[in-house]
Amino acid sequence: xxxxxxxxxxxxxxxxxxxxxxxxxxxxxxxxxxxxxxxxxxxxxxxxxxxxxxxxxxxxxxxxxxxxxxxxxxxxxxxxxxxxxxxxxxxxxxxxxxxxxxxxxxxxxxxxxxxxxxxxxxxxxxxxxxxxxxxxxxxxxxxxxxxxxxxxxxxxxxxxxxxxxxxxxxxxxxxxxxxxxxxxxxxxxxxxxxxxxxxxxxxxxxxxxxxxxxxxxxxxxxxxxxxxxxxxxxxxxxxxxxxxxxxxxxxxxxxxxxxxxxxxxxxxxxxxxxxxxxxxxxxxxxxxxxxxxxxxxxxxxxxxxxxxxxxxxxxxxxxxxxxxxxxxxxxxxxxxxxxxxxxxxxxxxxxxxxxxxxxxxxxxxxxxxxxxxxxxxxxxxxxxxxxxxxxxxxxxxxxxxxxxxxxxxxxxxx
Amino acid sequence: xxxxxxxxxxxxxxxxxxxxxxxxxxxxxxxxxxxxxxxxxxxxxxxxxxxxxxxxxxxxxxxxxxxxxxxxxxxxxxxxxxx
Numbered sequence: 071x072x073x074x075x076x077x078x079x080x081x082x083x084x085x086x087x088x089x090x091x092x093x094x095x096x097x098x099x100x101x102x103x104x105x106x107x108x109x110x111x112x113x114x115x116x117x118x119x120x121x122x123x124x125x126x127x128x129x130x131x132x133x134x135x136x137x138x139x140x141x142x143x144x145x146x147x148x149x150x151x152x153x154x155x156x157x158x159x160x161x162x163x164x165x166x167x168x169x170x171x172x173x174x175x176x177x178x179x180x181x182x183x184x185x186x187x188x189x190x191x192x193x194x195x196x197x198x199x200x201x202x203x204x205x206x207x208x209x210x211x212x213x214x215x216x217x218x219x220x221x222x223x224x225x226x227x228x229x230x231x232x233x234x235x236x237x238x239x240x241x242x243x244x245x246x247x248x249x250x251x252x253x254x255x256x257x258x259x260x261x262x263x264x265x266x267x268x269x270x271x272x273x274x275x276x277x278x279x280x281x282x283x284x285x286x287x288x289x290x291x292x293x294x295x296x297x298x299x300x301x302x303x304x305x306x307x308x309x310x311x312x313x314x315x316x317x318x319x320x321x322x323x324x325x326x327x328x329x330x331x332x333x334x335x336x337x338x339x340x341x342x343x344x345x346x347x348x349x350x351x352x353x354x355x356x357x358x359x360x361x362x363x364x365x366x367x368x369x370x371x372x373x374x375x376x377x378x379x380x381x382x383x384x385x386x387x388x389x390x391x392x393x394x395x396x397x398x399x400x401x402x403x404x405x406x407x408x409x410x411x412x413x414x415x416x417x418x419x420x421x422x423x424x425x426x427x428x429x430x431x432x433x434x435x436x437x438x439x440x441x442x443x444x445x446x447x448x449x450x451x452x453x454x455x456x457x458x459x460x461x462x463x464x465x466x467x468x469x470x471x472x473x474x475x476x477x478x479x480x481x482x483x484x
Numbered sequence: 485x486x487x488x489x490x491x492x493x494x495x496x497x498x499x500x501x502x503x504x505x506x507x508x509x510x511x512x513x514x515x516x517x518x519x520x521x522x523x524x525x526x527x528x529x530x531x532x533x534x535x536x537x538x539x540x541x542x543x544x545x546x547x548x549x550x551x552x553x554x555x556x557x558x559x560x561x562x563x564x565x566x567x
């Protein structure tokens with residue numbers, strides 16, 4: 071039996087709230103398939119399955135707040151039969167189809183399945199009558215509590231199913247339209263600030279940071295970018311951010327002590343390097359706060375693909391549809407202030423990572439070269455790193471490697 | 485298209501990227517990115533949205549000319565007229 075538990079989607083996550091199941095009992099689930107959507111205070115995140123199997127039980131309830139590690143569902147492995155005396159089904163929502171689940175498929179079982187929570191009169195796997203509106207159990211309960219007429223709500227779920235969010239939105243509008251919505255947004259923002267505060271305080275408390283910086287001329291890189299973009303359609307144009315990210319990924323290959331995690335288990339503490347280079351990209355949210363989901367395996371991706379994935383990541387981050395792997399697998403963070411930011415940034419490391427690379431605004435600056443003075447576009451790259459794992463000398467060499475790579479931009483596009 | 489129609493398209497595109505913007509508070513003669521929090525990705529998406537809606541190509545070399553909303557409207561009007 072495979073146990074599907076709420077994963078920690080970053081060191082700053084202690085609990086999550088189940089918003090929606092994306093699978094039903096009896097569904098075959100592939101590795102990487104989205105099982106559920108969970109609210110982490112920072113974002114609604116698609117939680118993926120890490121193993122293949124057939125959904126046997128959905129245990130967590132929609133709307134349930136639970137700590138990291140809570141058993142949310144069970145799956146049967148290929149060829150496995152259900153244990154005797156334990157019934158398949160949704161323990162939380164008997165008789166009412168969940169979002170994304172219209173009918174439950176028959177389960178392979180060694181013993182007659184008994185729906186644990188389903189009364190005999192309301193079989194757990196009963197398909198919804200054709201005329202019945204699909205309403206999640208949490209949404210129905212919430213609608214009753216708030217006195218919201220379900221028939222007046224337009225469902226946004228699959229096949230028009232009414233979700234908890236639909237009911238909450240209708241209830242907010244019914245009571246005090248603007249004020250209620252504003253209160254909810256403010257509450258969400260306050261929660262996010264608390265989460266960020268906890269993570270950053272922990273980082274500064276536990277990690278002995280050191281900082282190094284390097285000014286990097288970008289004349290060659292930007293000239294190459296301009297020439298490359300002239301050959302591309304508008305939708306395929308690259309931003310300087312793509313070059314900077316790729317250069318960081320390639321430089322890390324020579325400095326693996328910056329890419330990985332500081333682990334502390336059973337009294338032992340130490341650095342665990344990670345082979346894959348998953349760049350956590352700090353993305354600011356329009357309502358305030360930030361999230362740093364990962365661009366996975368950035369070192370292997372050509373610039374066009376990296377740019378496409380960056381665009382998609384920003385879009386989904388701001389739309390609140392990230393995947394759990396993107397939230398939990400960053401091996402280092404990159405923060406790029408872009409063309410509106412300050413000249414330099416020295417960031418706070420996101421534990422358990424051991425380094426953060428910062429880029430300030432690309433700006434024209436005087437540049438001494440061969441006894442003369444030029445005006446060049448320059449960016450200040452900084453490194454915040456964990457002194458338990460690396461030293462300033464290695465950090466400085468990493469930045470020199472980054473500089474070197476950005477002077478050969480054509481080689482980044484591989 | 486009239487200037488007003490182009491401005492309406494530009495504002496609708498902007499709102500799709502930055503929903504918090506209060507269109508009636510925007511000054512057409514002030515730098516747009518001083519009034520609206522748009523990072524480089526937002527700016528690229530704004531120009532891409534204009535390209536898709538108006539079928540106007542905006543070369544990267546012209547980005548620097550597009551500072552204010554008035555600049556954007558005048559630039560697009562010229563491009564549409566030339567097309």
